[in-house]
Amino acid sequence: xxxxxIFLDANILVTVLCNEYPRFGACARVLSxxxxxxxxxxxxxxxxxxxxxxxxxxxGKKLARKKIALLVExxxxxxxxxxxxxxxxADKRIADIEDGLEYHSALGATCTCIVTYDKKDFHFSAVEVxxxxxxxxxxxVERGVKRK
Numbered sequence: 001x002x003x004x005x006i007f008l009d010a011n012i013l014v015t016v017l018c019n020e021y022p023r024f025g026a027c028a029r030v031l032s033x034x035x036x037x038x039x040x041x042x043x044x045x046x047x048x049x050x051x052x053x054x055x056x057x058x059x060g061k062k063l064a065r066k067k068i069a070l071l072v073e074x075x076x077x078x079x080x081x082x083x084x085x086x087x088x089x090a091d092k093r094i095a096d097i098e099d100g101l102e103y104h105s106a107l108g109a110t111c112t113c114i115v116t117y118d119k120k121d122f123h124f125s126a127v128e129v130x131x132x133x134x135x136x137x138x139x140x141v142e143r144g145v146k147r148k
Contacts, residue, residue: 003040004139006033007078007106009116012132013043013051017067018058023117026132030115033140034074043071044078044105046098078105093124113139 008030014020015027033039048068055064080101087107088100099121106114106127113128115135122129130138 001038003038004113005040005042005109005111006030006113006115006135006139007102007109007111008041008043008047008075009102009114009118010043010047010050011117012115013047013071014054015117015132017051017055017064017071023132026136029140030132030135031074040076041074042076042078042106042109042111044080044102046080046101046105048072048077050098076109078109078111080105084108091124096121 012027012030015023016031031041034041048071051071052064052068055067058064059067084101084104084107087104088094088097091100094100094103099118103114103122103125111127113130113135114122114125115130115132116122117131119129119131
């Protein structure tokens with residue numbers, strides 16, 4: 001069985017890097033699926049840059065850089081290139097260019113789900129869009145997938 005390919009939006013990364021409660025637990029659990037063979041967990045360079053910005057504000061540059069480096073070791077990274085940029089700009093349903101770039105980079109990596117707390121920002125999505133709790137319930141708990 002092929003691994004489920006999921007894309008993490010910047011707000012999921014920020015929640016974990018900045019220890020933001022009450023969502024921290026669910027976001028950390030989704031992020032921990034990087035170590036589960038049944039999932040391939042992606043994010044984009046753009047999401048990493050956004051997460052780094054907020055982590056620096058909370059933790060300082062040195063610790064933020066260390067945390068981002070750890071994420072890069074664990075996550076698969078999509079590309080945000082000419083194809084994703086053109087597709088974003090061509091799609092009139094996309095109001096926020098950042099969300100469009102993330103969406104099209106996720107599609108380019110053949111992700112089948114976007115995990116975010118800004119679900120309304122992906123109203124145009126052809127793939128499933130869930131928050132962390134919904135994702136865990138539908139794809140981890142409900143399906144009997146256990147953490148390693």
